[in-house]
Amino acid sequence: MSTIRTRVAPSPSGFLHIGTAKTAMYNWLFARKNGGAFVLRLEDTDAERTDEQFVQAMCAGFKWLGISWDEGPEFGDEAARGEYGPYRQSQRRELHREAALRLLKEGKAYKCFYAKEELDALREKNQRVREASIWRNASAAEVEAMGDAPYVVRFKVPDGETVIEDLIQGTVRVNNKEYDDFVILKANGDPIFHLAVVVDDALMKISHVIRGDDHLTNTARHVMLFNALGYPTPQYAHHPLVLDEQGKKYSKRMHGANILDWRDDGYLPETMINYISLLGWTSEEENREFFTLDELQELFTLERLSKSPARFDRKKLDWLNGQHIRRLALEDLRDRLVVILEKNGFDLSGKSQEWLTELAAICQEKLPTLNQIIMLSDFFFQEVTEYDEKGVRKQFAKSDSVLWMETAQAAMEESTAWERDALKAAFQAKGEEKELKLGKLVNPSRLALTGKSVGPGFFELAELLGKETCLQRMAKALEFINQLED
């Protein structure tokens, strides 16, 4: 029984795409669940498109999500590890060339001397190289005669049928006639993706290839190459793609295609993992949607993967993010919020850890995203300079507004302690005395203290704001109300 080995093989020519994240996660979960190894391999054979800064960004993406690899290249600040290296395809060029040369020697591939214009002409006429080419069956003498002319190596696609036994898609049969003889070695001697993938998957003993179904038609080529090279084929599992909210393949330029966009927008990595897992997978346990990475490790199976593509839904993501935020330990939430508050330029130097923890506590269940903390708590860090327009009409512009405010003011002053329960008791007592409902005192006061009609619980925020600030803001609001009446 061979061991399970999976891999993710991104091309470091961009950031970590949401689709790549999904593929990586499925491979990672499958390996973990089955006690196997998860390999990271960088597909950087196209030197022109590879950029070291993307290598860094991609590593940051994986680390943010919490997806770690057992084997892989030096990546970001991670050291290289694993016994099947190197794990950068560009460093495996000779292994790929060797395989190509072997196919050439065995007559399973051939040198093709067509110039670009000639190929364009063929395509124009809808002709294929395998039928039109004089090079497919050229004699040794004819090849010899070309001397030093540039050429590519093409794989001689065999007759017959290629069958893919896919763990998700089932049996997929394709007639090899659908495939033209494809290039496996470029004119500059570099391998083409198809060859590199097959050689590396074989040499790295990859047992399961889990990837997006945009690769399904490529897989037939890969199976042909595995067969030609005499390597056993891995098991395949092609999962459906993640579509954007319009139902199209996620464009690389679109906001959100980069997994780190979501971090910047205030989403938790836990949320992204959970949400992506839901895009095409369901738990055996019915009606369950909330999962942590650890739980997914336990529950994930390829059998529960769907065959149809799923659309990204921001609203559900927001809901899920709120759920995950509520599950965070207060200190943890506080630390994540502090970063955002500071980034926004708020001065936290005068605030104690206890105070900040308390802030996290009163905001926790109101945050759909971490970034919402700014809207929810800005009044703690800056003066209230304007009042919500609708709030003014409802709370400040009424004939009783002054009475409400003065009653609340009195309650604050007479409160036995500057603490939420005492404040609430004082408000209730004053309200009863003047025959006013609690809301009549709280709502205008909230507007005075925060400038808004929505926010954390009133007595909690008042406690955190401090007596002095509260009374100042109440007085200022009363002035504002008096001006309104003029």
Added chain:
RNA sequence: GUCCCCAUCGUCUAGCCUGGCCUAGGACACCGCCCUUUCACGGCGGCGACAGGGGUUCAAAUCCCCUUGGGGACGCCA
């Protein structure tokens, strides 16, 4: 255009493989009501789908075929 894949509420999906338990279940969103110091949360309820057409069968969301619709692949990119 050719080939491949897919098809249940607006969205994500359960059910489909092993037809009857489905007057099709859940979640997000939306709409009511309740809770309530605002907003959320939570609770209760509502709206809402088997793409269409043929078969097979006593019986089809479930099996088969066609149509339509969506997605993907057709590079000296990966």
